[in-house]
Amino acid sequence: xxxxxxxxxxxxxxxxxxxxxxxxxxxxxxxxxxSAERSIIDVxxxxxxxxxxxxxxxxxxxxxxxxxxxxxxxxxxxxxxxxEPVVRQALEIIL
Numbered sequence: 001x002x003x004x005x006x007x008x009x010x011x012x013x014x015x016x017x018x019x020x021x022x023x024x025x026x027x028x029x030x031x032x033x034x035s036a037e038r039s040i041i042d043v044x045x046x047x048x049x050x051x052x053x054x055x056x057x058x059x060x061x062x063x064x065x066x067x068x069x070x071x072x073x074x075x076x077x078x079x080x081x082x083x084e085p086v087v088r089q090a091l092e093i094i095l
Contacts, residue, residue, distance in 0.1 A: 009046065018079050036062055037073050041083055044090070059090055070095065 019038025022030045047055040077087040
């Protein structure tokens with residue numbers, strides 16, 4: 001039984017592994033973690049719940065990071081239904 005406030009989001013199973021890597025923790029245990037690019041895409045996908053300000057600020061902060069590659073973000077966005085045009089438009093506005 002969950003005793004803390006939790007939001008559960010269910011996405012298409014075929015997108016689960018996209019942008020995700022396993023990190024070894026200890027004694028054969030590992031955790032899955034999503035890349036910054038995947039996290040940006042998810043917050044854009046959930047902007048109706050989390051707020052557009054959160055999505056666009058996350059994108060702005062990511063763009064300021066050394067090594068961020070907008071082209072790679074766009075490539076990843078094409079793997080999610082309906083996300084690529086939104087990401088493309090946001091990048092055009094911000095950049």
